[in-house]
Amino acid sequence: MKKPRRGIQKPHIEDHAIDSDTVFYYIAGYTCGGAPYGVTWEEFTAQEQRESKKNTVESRLAFVSGVFKEDGVIKFIIERMNQRNDIDPKINIRKAVNDVIRYDEKFITNMDIDMQDYSNDDEIDYIMKKTGFKYELIELILWQKYIDEMNQGRWEYDTEPCIKCGSYDLRLREIEDVDFVDKIRCEECGYEMVIGENGLESFCADKDWEDYLKGQLTFPFEAEVCDYQEGNYISQGDKLRVHGIEGDDDLYGIIVSVRKGRKKYVVSLVDLKPTNLNLQGQIAISEYKGWFGQR
Numbered sequence: 001m002k003k004p005r006r007g008i009q010k011p012h013i014e015d016h017a018i019d020s021d022t023v024f025y026y027i028a029g030y031t032c033g034g035a036p037y038g039v040t041w042e043e044f045t046a047q048e049q050r051e052s053k054k055n056t057v058e059s060r061l062a063f064v065s066g067v068f069k070e071d072g073v074i075k076f077i078i079e080r081m082n083q084r085n086d087i088d089p090k091i092n093i094r095k096a097v098n099d100v101i102r103y104d105e106k107f108i109t110n111m112d113i114d115m116q117d118y119s120n121d122d123e124i125d126y127i128m129k130k131t132g133f134k135y136e137l138i139e140l141i142l143w144q145k146y147i148d149e150m151n152q153g154r155w156e157y158d159t160e161p162c163i164k165c166g167s168y169d170l171r172l173r174e175i176e177d178v179d180f181v182d183k184i185r186c187e188e189c190g191y192e193m194v195i196g197e198n199g200l201e202s203f204c205a206d207k208d209w210e211d212y213l214k215g216q217l218t219f220p221f222e223a224e225v226c227d228y229q230e231g232n233y234i235s236q237g238d239k240l241r242v243h244g245i246e247g248d249d250d251l252y253g254i255i256v257s258v259r260k261g262r263k264k265y266v267v268s269l270v271d272l273k274p275t276n277l278n279l280q281g282q283i284a285i286s287e288y289k290g291w292f293g294q295r
């Protein structure tokens with residue numbers, strides 16, 4: 001699972017207002033021999049780290065108590081988990097979400113106090129031990145929590161600027177219907193990107209979609225009708241098997257051939273949500289839908 005990277009907040013230093021050099025952050029004065037004295041960068045950085053550690057722990061504790069008062073993130077996660085059709089119906093989602101989030105906050109608080117680095121696996125292992133839930137369930141619940149944080153714009157991407165407008169105000173965002181992968185959105189111009197082999201690239205730029213999707217999708221795959229369909233044969237919620245791409249229609253976009261039971265039909269790809277398709281295919285469809293919605 002790829003966990004979004006928290007943006008690094010660099011300390012803001014007003015260097016024009018104070019006298020400093022490469023050794024001293026703040027030069028208080030000079031000895032009679034001409035040597036400067038004051039606060040060195042080393043001392044300043046250590047102080048900054050102590051303060052930032054204190055702030056993180058404090059805000060984390062405030063956040064923990066806030067979660068259980070307002071129930072905001074918990075409510076959001078429960079709703080999202082209830083919308084899924086791949087969760088074991090025997091699982092009490094409300095309890096699972098409450099337990100996982102509570103122990104996750106506890107874990108993160110402990111790590112922050114100790115200033116320790118940790119991996120997603122460390123985090124999930126800890127919650128597994130405390131709750132007895134399966135890895136996959138915990139991973140999914142934590143993913144919904146990241147989505148809530150991404151929706152609030154709390155995950156920054158600060159490695160490269162926007163490839164369209166050059167702004168550095170980039171945030172991680174959810175890719176609709178795809179688990180454990182995120183995209184990058186420019187807050188300045190709204191352009192969406194993903195991290196490619198050579199850095200940022202366009203998320204859903206104009207392209208020959210028929211060709212592209214033929215290369216990305218593995219047929220057949222299963223899908224559910226997610227939009228109301230006019231006509232008598234196919235309706236919302238139907239489970240279909242998608243067999244291939246028939247063509248690209250000016251109005252309806254990419255048309256795919258499907259089977260419902262033993263009968264064959266053609267439907268618009270944008271009306272389908274894949275339910276059993278590999279990650280590469282899911283991303284390609286989400287990309288296409290994003291482009292189709294904006295055209």
Ligand SMILES: [Zn+2]
Pocket residue numbers: 162163164165166167186187188189190191
């Ligand atoms: Zn931009």
